[in-house]
Amino acid sequence: QLLEALQTTGVNGPLAGLHILLTAGPTREPIDPVRYLSNRSSGRMGFALAAAARRAGAQVTLVHGPVTIPIPAGIEAVAVETAQQMHTAVMSRVSSADVFIATAAVADYRPESPASEKIKKQSEHLQLELARTSDILAEVAALPRRPFVVGFAAETQQVKQHALAKLESKQLDMIAANDVSAGQGFDQEDNALQVFWPGGEHMLPRQSKHQLAEALLQLVAERVKQK
Amino acid sequence: QLLEALQTTGVNGPLAGLHILLTAGPTREPIDPVRYLSNRSSGRMGFALAAAARRAGAQVTLVHGPVTIPIPAGIEAVAVETAQQMHTAVMSRVSSADVFIATAAVADYRPESPASEKIKKQSEHLQLELARTSDILAEVAALPRRPFVVGFAAETQQVKQHALAKLESKQLDMIAANDVSAGQGFDQEDNALQVFWPGGEHMLPRQSKHQLAEALLQLVAERVKQK
Numbered sequence: 246q247l248l249e250a251l252q253t254t255g256v257n258g259p260l261a262g263l264h265i266l267l268t269a270g271p272t273r274e275p276i277d278p279v280r281y282l283s284n285r286s287s288g289r290m291g292f293a294l295a296a297a298a299r300r301a302g303a304q305v306t307l308v309h310g311p312v313t314i315p316i317p318a319g320i321e322a323v324a325v326e327t328a329q330q331m332h333t334a335v336m337s338r339v340s341s342a343d344v345f346i347a348t349a350a351v352a353d354y355r356p357e358s359p360a361s362e363k364i365k366k367q368s369e370h371l372q373l374e375l376a377r378t379s380d381i382l383a384e385v386a387a388l389p390r391r392p393f394v395v396g397f398a399a400e401t402q403q404v405k406q407h408a409l410a411k412l413e414s415k416q417l418d419m420i421a422a423n424d425v426s427a428g429q430g431f432d433q434e435d436n437a438l439q440v441f442w443p444g445g446e447h448m449l450p451r452q453s454k455h456q457l458a459e460a461l462l463q464l465v466a467e468r469v470k471q472k
Numbered sequence: 473q474l475l476e477a478l479q480t481t482g483v484n485g486p487l488a489g490l491h492i493l494l495t496a497g498p499t500r501e502p503i504d505p506v507r508y509l510s511n512r513s514s515g516r517m518g519f520a521l522a523a524a525a526r527r528a529g530a531q532v533t534l535v536h537g538p539v540t541i542p543i544p545a546g547i548e549a550v551a552v553e554t555a556q557q558m559h560t561a562v563m564s565r566v567s568s569a570d571v572f573i574a575t576a577a578v579a580d581y582r583p584e585s586p587a588s589e590k591i592k593k594q595s596e597h598l599q600l601e602l603a604r605t606s607d608i609l610a611e612v613a614a615l616p617r618r619p620f621v622v623g624f625a626a627e628t629q630q631v632k633q634h635a636l637a638k639l640e641s642k643q644l645d646m647i648a649a650n651d652v653s654a655g656q657g658f659d660q661e662d663n664a665l666q667v668f669w670p671g672g673e674h675m676l677p678r679q680s681k682h683q684l685a686e687a688l689l690q691l692v693a694e695r696v697k698q699k
Contacts, residue, residue: 276509278628279577279652284507313540350506353593363628363652366580366604373600377593401505401590425506425590 258302259466265303266342266392267295268335268349268381270310272328276373277360285425286350288312290397290436293458294346295320301462306342308334310349328352328378335381339392344465346395347382354378383415393469395419401426405439412441419468421449421461440464485529486693492530493569493619494522495562495576495608497537499555503600504587512652513577515539517624517663520685521573522547528689533569535561537576555579555605562608566619571692573622574609581605610642620696622646628653632666639668646695648676648688667691 269291274282288309295307296317305320308331316322323338325331328351339345354375386394396417398408401424408422419442437451438461449460496518501509515536522534523544532547535558543549550565552558555578566572581602613621623644625635628651635649646669664678665688676687 279513279626280509280511280579282503282507282509286506352507354598357597363626369604370584371581371602373602375598375600377596399506399590 258300260298260462261302263303263343263469264306264341265295265298265344265346266306266308266335266338267291267298267346268308268331268351269295270312271350272310272331272352272378273326274328274352274355274378275359276356277362277364279363282352282354282356282375283311284350284352286310286399287433288314288349289434289454290458291346291348292317293454294348294462297455297458297462301459301466303344306338308338308349328355328381332379332381332384335385339385339388340390342392344395344469345385345392346397346465347385348397349381350399351381352378380415382417386416393418393465393472395421395465398422399425405441408439408441412443418442418472419465442468485527487525487689488529490530490570490696491533491568492522492525492571492573493533493535493562493565494518494525494573495535495558495578496522497539498577499537499558499579499605500553501555501579501582501605502586503583504589504591506590509579509581509583509602510538511577511579513537513626514660515541515576516661516681517685518573518575519544520681521575521689524682524685524689528686528693530571533565535565535576555582555608559606559608559611562612566612566615567617569619571622571696572612572619573624573692574612575624576608577626578608579605607642609644613643620645620692620699622648622692625649626652632668635666635668639670645669645699646692669695 270288271284271286292314295305299305299319307320308323323334325334355378357374357376382396394417398411398420400407404422404424408420412420421438421440423436423438435453436457438449440447449457497515498511498513519541522532526532526546534547535550550561552561582605584601584603609623621644625638625647627634631649631651635647639647648665648667650663650665662680665676667674676684
């Protein structure tokens with residue numbers, strides 16, 4: 246039983262001794278008490294990475310938006326709803342993290358002035374005023390003492406080009422890009438990832454998100470050691 | 473076993489011989505391939521009503537938006553995503569329905585021109601142009617040969633006043649109103665309903681959505697008989 250416990254908690258795993266902070270799932274940005282803006286992220290990739298990181302011996306903190314999948318055993322889970330709440334939860338925990346993996350599909354825009362009462366429908370047309378949210382990934386990457394920072398890019402076109410631009414502009418250590426067009430990626434059980442880092446890349450072919458999580462963490466472990 | 477089958481399918485139940493068409497859950501209105509507008513409806517009230525109607529002997533058709541709860545046994549379920557899809561699914565099935573119960577939280581507005589590719593974030597501010605969706609409940613109530621029409625009103629203030637206004641303006645046979653402020657109603661296991669019809673009303677106190685469903689169907693059965 247002790248041996249089993251050691252194996253399952255992975256104290257000798259490739260990520261033993263590291264604190265990994267992840268974000269996962271969508272955020273919800275309130276329009277009024279019942280309506281919101283969101284996106285199709287299921288959280289599965291982030292949850293699979295959290296579980297795999299735990300199995301590989303890491304201490305894992307998972308900040309996640311509204312999802313319908315179970316929390317992996319043995320990790321610290323922090324449930325949030327909005328991009329602002331996710332920002333607060335991440336920034337208050339990042340100083341102790343060795344690796345930050347941002348899989349969450351954080352809303353880029355939120356309604357500028359959410360209504361405190363349900364908005365009654367009136368005219369045929371309506372303009373919803375949106376304002377940018379904080380860029381959690383860029384803020385973490387810009388910290389003076391920062392963890393190893395891994396971003397995700399969900400794109401529907403020019404996947405590699407957008408991923409490389411994001412790697413460069415946000416000064417990430419690694420980016421994992423996937424094509425979410427035509428029903429791939431979001432809300433699917435399996436996925437493929439193109440992984441880029443400054444001076445290198447690796448293609449992870451289509452497989453279950455659990456297998457993909459292990460393969461991606463393998464790349465992370467190798468790159469963290471080389472830094 | 474035959475007796476059990478008769479009891480569970482309710483061939484002698486209070487709604488035996490009636491076809492009940494229900495809508496449930498939220499709708500999702502695409503902004504682009506990954507982002508959408510939606511609302512906090514869990515679908516639980518509509519699903520509880522569908523199950524209770526089946527137990528009471530009705531033939532049940534349930535048109536539902538994206539939900540995470542299981543489909544009750546013995547009913548015809550039609551999964552849709554947008555308000556437009558829900559409209560089409562309802563209008564093509566309503567002619568055979570004796571009772572229409574609209575519990576779905578159908579989006580009142582949808583993005584006017586959904587983008588076919590993921591919108592890249594750019595400026596600090598953005599205006600999202602919205603257009604009204606079809607009013608499924610009002611259209612069904614306005615049919616020359618219409619079923620008994622039950623609406624729902626989820627309100628955060630002046631619940632009775634808004635419910636009576638909706639009963640009158642849409643010429644419904646019945647309306648069930650609930651207060652969704654302060655965490656009540658939406659996405660909760662239990663709820664309370666104020667039920668109104670032309671010339672009458674009944675308060676259903678806070679209880680599980682399954683008990684509430686049976687009590688509401690009892691009121692519907694009484695009123696259908698009197699029509």
